[in-house]
Amino acid sequence: MQQEALSFLSSSSSSSFPSLHHNFPTLSRLRFHNFPALSFKPNTSSSSLFKSPNIPSLSSTTATTETLESSIHEKLIYLDSLGIDFLTLINRHPPLLSTALSAVESVVDYMTTPPINFTLQDFRRLVSMCPELLTSPLTSHTIPVITFLLREVGVDSIFDLRQALRRRPRLLACSVDHQLRPTLYFLQRIGILDPHKHTYLLSCSVEHKLVPRIDFFEKLGFSRRSATAMFKRFPQLFNYSIAENYEPKLKYLMVEMERDVREVLEFPQYFSFSLENRIKPRHEACAAKGVRFPLPVMLKTNEAGFRDTLEVCCDSSPPLKTSRLVTVQKILDL
Numbered sequence: 001m002q003q004e005a006l007s008f009l010s011s012s013s014s015s016s017f018p019s020l021h022h023n024f025p026t027l028s029r030l031r032f033h034n035f036p037a038l039s040f041k042p043n044t045s046s047s048s049l050f051k052s053p054n055i056p057s058l059s060s061t062t063a064t065t066e067t068l069e070s071s072i073h074e075k076l077i078y079l080d081s082l083g084i085d086f087l088t089l090i091n092r093h094p095p096l097l098s099t100a101l102s103a104v105e106s107v108v109d110y111m112t113t114p115p116i117n118f119t120l121q122d123f124r125r126l127v128s129m130c131p132e133l134l135t136s137p138l139t140s141h142t143i144p145v146i147t148f149l150l151r152e153v154g155v156d157s158i159f160d161l162r163q164a165l166r167r168r169p170r171l172l173a174c175s176v177d178h179q180l181r182p183t184l185y186f187l188q189r190i191g192i193l194d195p196h197k198h199t200y201l202l203s204c205s206v207e208h209k210l211v212p213r214i215d216f217f218e219k220l221g222f223s224r225r226s227a228t229a230m231f232k233r234f235p236q237l238f239n240y241s242i243a244e245n246y247e248p249k250l251k252y253l254m255v256e257m258e259r260d261v262r263e264v265l266e267f268p269q270y271f272s273f274s275l276e277n278r279i280k281p282r283h284e285a286c287a288a289k290g291v292r293f294p295l296p297v298m299l300k301t302n303e304a305g306f307r308d309t310l311e312v313c314c315d316s317s318p319p320l321k322t323s324r325l326v327t328v329q330k331i332l333d334l
Contacts, residue, residue: 001221002254005261008219009251075101082108083124093131106138115158116146122166130169141175148176153184154196164199174203182206191232198235209238216242220250226265234268249275257283259295267295282306289314 076086078101090096096104111118111126111133118126127133136142149155149171155164165171174180179202186206187195195202204210217227231237240246249271253259264270273279282298285306291313301309 002261005220005250006254008221009247009254071101072097075099075104078105082120084127089127089131089134093135095135096131099135103138104134107134107136107142110138110142116162117158118162118165122162126165126169126172130173132173133169136173142172144176145172145174145180148180149199152181153199153202154194155199156196160196168200168203170203171199179203179205183210186210187235190228192235201235201238204238213238213240213242213246216246220261222262222265230265230268234272237268237271240271245271249279252279252283256280263295270295270299273299285310 075096079086079089086096108123110116112120112123133142146161149161149164155161171180183202183204183206184195187198187201192198201210214224214227214231217230218224222230250261250264252275253264253270254261270279278299286293286298289310291310293309297309298306
């Protein structure tokens with residue numbers, strides 16, 4: 001299995017994902033009179049005298065333009081009063097331009113008054129990370145998402161709901177039927193029976209994110225059951241990048257540390273530690289002393305505890321070998 005895993009890691013290439021960012025022109029420094037739509041001047045040449053009956057009249061076009069300008073100006077003033085930069089926001093999420101002010105106000109009121117009761121500071125953060133919140137229909141989208149989290153996912157309280165949304169605002173942009181509920185069913189199917197503790201995973205795509213990560217470990221040589229058990233034991237594993245986390249840490253484990261890849265089955269938390277700041281320095285310290293700790297002992301303890309354990313193991317005379325093992329076992333039991 002070790003050779004198969006090394007071969008797979010060597011041959012696998014980093015996946016590249018299309019960027020979800022749209023390069024809209026910067027609007028944050030523009031004034032209203034600089035918006036093309038708002039500075040539109042109808043053609044007043046003589047040819048306009050022969051216009052088709054289906055073409056809006058000059059007066060109706062002007063009225064529409066003025067109405068649009070007035071609507072945008074009202075939204076700017078309203079959001080500015082909440083401390084939200086409207087022009088920066090529409091650069092990231094243009095549909096806000098055409099959303100009615102009344103719809104925006106309804107969302108703000110719902111999210112910042114009891115029972116949800118986000119503070120304005122929290123609400124600004126939600127909007128900055130999920131601008132779709134301001135343009136999503138309140139009754140047909142936002143309220144169903146909140147209801148789903150409370151009733152189906154089992155989020156215990158409004159306090160826990162706010163915590164979940166602070167951690168993953170993108171939940172508010174997801175469809176209950178097409179995203180949240182299918183992901184919930186997948187997590188439950190693989191044995192994660194407390195999804196309310198892992199709401200951050202509900203916004204992930206089963207097909208494009210969750211399943212490929214289980215497949216990765218199966219290709220290393222693990223059985224499907226063993227690979228799935230890792231994620232059941234440590235669901236945060238779903239959040240880590242294959243190319244930037246799994247692959248470099250596994251290569252270091254097998255090549256530099258000369259350990260069996262199957263050690264991560266029992267300790268999938270290995271992937272949660274920084275390669276440069278925790279794994280490498282701890283391994284090098286152990287190697288310099290000729291000591292080999294189980295992964296949990298090497299990584300889970302704080303720096304002082306790790307150094308103390310290392311010194312105990314290095315300084316003990318032969319009669320104290322048993323006590324060294326006891327010390328290690330106590331750490332493992334923590």
